[in-house]
Amino acid sequence: GENVEQHPSTLSVQEGDSAVIKCTYSDSASNYFPWYKQELGKGPQLIIDIRSNVGEKKDQRIAVTLNKTAKHFSLHITETQPEDSAVYFCAASRVTGGGNKLTFGTGTQLKVEL
Amino acid sequence: DAGVTQSPTHLIKTRGQQVTLRCSPISGHKSVSWYQQVLGQGPQFIFQYYEKEERGRGNFPDRFSARQFPNYSSELNVNALLLGDSALYLCASKLGVGNEQFFGPGTRLTVL
Numbered sequence: 297g298e299n300v301e302q303h304p305s306t307l308s309v310q311e312g313d314s315a316v317i318k319c320t321y322s323d324s325a326s327n328y329f330p331w332y333k334q335e336l337g338k339g340p341q342l343i344i345d346i347r348s349n350v351g352e353k354k355d356q357r358i359a360v361t362l363n364k365t366a367k368h369f370s371l372h373i374t375e376t377q378p379e380d381s382a383v384y385f386c387a388a389s390r391v392t393g394g395g396n397k398l399t400f401g402t403g404t405q406l407k408v409e410l
Numbered sequence: 411d412a413g414v415t416q417s418p419t420h421l422i423k424t425r426g427q428q429v430t431l432r433c434s435p436i437s438g439h440k441s442v443s444w445y446q447q448v449l450g451q452g453p454q455f456i457f458q459y460y461e462k463e464e465r466g467r468g469n470f471p472d473r474f475s476a477r478q479f480p481n482y483s484s485e486l487n488v489n490a491l492l493l494g495d496s497a498l499y500l501c502a503s504k505l506g507v508g509n510e511q512f513f514g515p516g517t518r519l520t521v522l
Contacts, residue, residue, distance in 0.1 A: 300452075302452075330510065330511070332513070337515075338515055338516075339414075339500055339513035339514050339515045339516050340453065340500070340513045341513070342510055342511070342512060342513075345510060385452050385453075387452075395441070395458045395460055395465035395466045396458075396466075396511075397443070397455040397458060397466045397468065398443075398445075398453070398455060398502075398511060399455070400452030400453050400454070401452055402451060402452050403450075403451070403452050
């Protein structure tokens with residue numbers, strides 16, 4: 297089955313700096329890669345996703361890149377703000393007619409310091 | 411629009427008991443998935459239902475079961491609870507079979 301590894305497990309940046317979180321996946325058939333932000337006591341919130349036919353996607357301060365050959369994808373957050381502090385999870389999925397289960401990474405605790 | 415709702419918010423049970431968790435998807439969404447999130451880890455897939463049919467099952471024992479109702483809401487049942495079942499149980503809904511999944515706030519289950 298799919299296995300997703302995520303690094304780093306913790307990341308501390310100064311407000312205004314950029315943050316990068318990296319994930320690798322094992323199943324070459326995976327074709328959908330979402331990123332979730334989880335705040336304390338809440339469920340994961342979808343912040344951005346990318347499909348395998350696209351190499352990069354951007355939404356304001358957030359961007360995701362995908363390298364299918366190397367089987368890795370990354371989340372980039374620019375101009376970080378204190379409210380970006382949370383746990384971030386990457387996930388991979390093979391979307392088929394039968395559904396799509398998400399396989400998650402182990403999470404990155406991002407702390408944005410003033 | 412209301413997001414995914416789950417009940418109850420918190421639950422405390424003892425070993426050997428049975429528990430039922432409930433989920434209502436976003437209006438118009440026909441697919442519901444269940445995930446277990448142990449403290450400090452990423453969510454683990456348990457079940458996915460689409461149009462009331464099971465479309466996927468994760469690596470969980472038969473003590474775990476689920477169903478989806480005609481109104482697309484869902485229940486997750488866990489029998490013979492173990493201490494290791496203590497976790498946050500998340501429900502996610504999506505519009506169709508292959509679209510984005512949106513999570514609810516979860517049910518925190520503590521097994522004593």
